Amino acid sequence: MNHKVKELIDKLNDEHNLSREDFIYLIDNQSEEARKYAAELAKTTTLSVYGDRVYVRGLIEFTNYCKNNCYYCGIRAGNTGVSRYRLTADEICECADEGYDLGFRTYVLQGGEDPYFTDEIICDIVRRIKAAHPDCAVTLSIGEKSRESYARYKAAGADRFLLRHETATIAHYNQLHPKEMDAQNRYRCLEDLKELGYQAGAGFMVGSPFQTSENLTEDLLFIKDLEPAMVGIGPFIPAAGTPFENEPAGTLEQTLYLLSIIRLMIPEVLLPATTALGTIHPRGREMGLEAGANVLMPNLSPRAVRDKYKLYDNKICTGEEAAECVNCLENRVKSVGRRIVVNRGDNIRFSN
Ligand code: SAH
Numbered sequence: 001m002n003h004k005v006k007e008l009i010d011k012l013n014d015e016h017n018l019s020r021e022d023f024i025y026l027i028d029n030q031s032e033e034a035r036k037y038a039a040e041l042a043k044t045t046t047l048s049v050y051g052d053r054v055y056v057r058g059l060i061e062f063t064n065y066c067k068n069n070c071y072y073c074g075i076r077a078g079n080t081g082v083s084r085y086r087l088t089a090d091e092i093c094e095c096a097d098e099g100y101d102l103g104f105r106t107y108v109l110q111g112g113e114d115p116y117f118t119d120e121i122i123c124d125i126v127r128r129i130k131a132a133h134p135d136c137a138v139t140l141s142i143g144e145k146s147r148e149s150y151a152r153y154k155a156a157g158a159d160r161f162l163l164r165h166e167t168a169t170i171a172h173y174n175q176l177h178p179k180e181m182d183a184q185n186r187y188r189c190l191e192d193l194k195e196l197g198y199q200a201g202a203g204f205m206v207g208s209p210f211q212t213s214e215n216l217t218e219d220l221l222f223i224k225d226l227e228p229a230m231v232g233i234g235p236f237i238p239a240a241g242t243p244f245e246n247e248p249a250g251t252l253e254q255t256l257y258l259l260s261i262i263r264l265m266i267p268e269v270l271l272p273a274t275t276a277l278g279t280i281h282p283r284g285r286e287m288g289l290e291a292g293a294n295v296l297m298p299n300l301s302p303r304a305v306r307d308k309y310k311l312y313d314n315k316i317c318t319g320e321e322a323a324e325c326v327n328c329l330e331n332r333v334k335s336v337g338r339r340i341v342v343n344r345g346d347n348i349r350f351s352n
Helices: 003-015 020-028 032-050 089-101 119-132 147-156 170-176 183-195 213-226 252-265 275-280 284-290 322-335
Strands: 053-056 058-063 106-111 137-141 160-162 199-206 230-235 339-341
Touching: 003 020, 003 032, 003 252, 020 213, 020 252, 032 252, 053 322, 058 089, 089 106, 089 119, 089 322, 106 119, 106 160, 119 137, 119 147, 147 183, 160 230, 170 183, 183 199, 183 213, 199 213, 199 252, 213 252, 230 252, 230 275, 252 275, 252 284, 275 284, 284 322, 322 339
Parallel strands: 053 339, 058 106, 106 137, 137 160, 160 199, 199 230
Antiparallel strands: none
16 A cells, blocks of 8 residues: 555544645545555444444435425426425324334434425424434434524424535535525534534535545545534435436445545544445445444335435335334344444434
């Protein structure tokens, strides 16, 4: 392996940070050996912080209506090829009940930015889930809102919020989104979420169109600066009916390398091996766990709507019942010497 790359990975492991120049060098000079080396150190770090425990979050994709037009996203408003659905509050609560029996102690309610779900409706759903399962954490992933709205969800009982920053470079943000969308507003949301006491999750797609090593470096520095409780990264995968439908997907290798780098940069971060990673390679999620990830987010949405929540093409696990997903994941996790725990899975900075 390139001597300087090894030195930089060691430095990142010791100091949990690098300069802009060093991050660019690390990204530009990766190799099979560098990825292997980074993954080994990242796995050691994961095991020393979280042991062999893998946390699972039950993902409930409750609406695929969206008012936005992100160029990459399969459920963008302008995609007329999507058959739209919304789950009712009752259906969402039923998913949570079913998930509870399967051992989930945290739910992620994710959806497009659907104006039908007013703050009042969202708060009501959060309160119902928290009342039925006080030992569970509720995570929202419903996009950009005002600080007041985030405060209301928090008061209703929401514990966490996932909002990928998508890219920390404004010019790049503008290549991925229409002009109605504003990078600064998205970053503002993350600041608000953190200040309001949420365990906040930032993140980005790996290999999104126009992305450079400089962009990825800015993403890493942004994340280091924000120190979020969670970081969600996964490969970009083209989605039919979007402006980027013919763009190449991000790679497995680059995603794994970045997972390792993020683990070394923030040892206690919660890092999911995403469904997108499992979509570009049959063992993508297992390899993610081997490279520093410690979280999985299987689908709890009703089977009838699963194939409609398609952020990208060829998404896995759309035909399975929640229980089948859990079984399959348990075996996958065991195959890499780890175990799924029945636990809220808080970031250790937030657990008492
Ligand atoms: N609307 C909410 C959450 C749903 S989208 C929000 O704005 O946060 C969840 C994440 O899926 C996005 O943040 C994006 O990073 C990712 N995503 C969207 N389209 C994708 C694609 N084509 N390939 C891979 N990931 C994608």
